[in-house]
Amino acid sequence: MSSRVSQRPRCPRCNLPPHLCLCAEIPRVETRTRFLLVQHVVETWKKSNTGRVAALALANSRLLIHGAQGESLDTALLSEPGTWLLYPDGPTVPPDAPAPRQLVVLDASWSQARRMTQRVPVLRALPRLVLPPPEPGMLRLREPTHPSGMSTLDAIARAVAALEGPEAAAPLERLAALRVQRIAECGTLY
Structure with a gap:
């Protein structure tokens, strides 16, 4: 805990420094599809986490933490009928x-996500939604470690576009672009 105390202040809601805070810009996006975000515990307080x-x-989402010491992931939620996994590889x-x-x-780095799918058997059994690789020129803060890699927010926006149409995804795409723009204008990665 002491390592977080010594860091610069961050917004408790969006986790960005106050001068980059996105809270006033976060849209409320209604979807038919429920989004279950399984966040690796290491990502919880990363400034880069989207x-x-x-x-x-x-509006139709839930955030779960995976890997917290002494806590186990409720896999019953992952086993509900009609559940798919958004993942860059595998059978479509x-x-x-x-x-x-x-x-x-899976809200994690590529290596963390791969380990999560290896360690949580129900994830391996889910049908997969595989998105095409990002287009060249996509706004990013850094190059991904996987050819299909992108931020969690970008991946969700693209999934919403594929499942519910581009109009439903547009507010998420604008939010992702605004986040990259604000951080880039700051001149450093925070």
């Missing part, structure tokens, strides 16, 4: 499959 902002924007769902009722999103 999963928390995505969860704040999505047949085109004629019904849309998911719930989409699990």
Whole structure:
């Protein structure tokens, strides 16, 4: 805890420094699909984390923490009928499959997400929504470690566009772009 106390102050809601705070800009996005964000415990207080902002924007979402000492992940939520996993690799769902009722999103680095899928058997069994790689020129703060890698907020915006149309995804895309723009204008990664 003491390491966080010595850091610069951050907004308790969006986790960004006060001069970059996005809280006033976070839209309320209604979706048919429920988003279940499974956040790796290491990501919880990272300034670069976008999963928390995505969860704040999505009315039909829930944020769970994975890997906290002494706590286990409630896998019953992951096993609900109609649940898919948003993941950059693996077998895709047949085109004629019904849309998911719930989409699990791993909010973690690529290596953390890979380990999560290895250690949580129910994740390996879920049908996968595989997004195409990001377009060249996509606004980013840094280069991803995986060819299909992108921030959690960008991935969710693209999933919403694929499942519910571009109009539903537009507020999330604007929020992701605004976040990158504010941080870039600051001149450093915070």
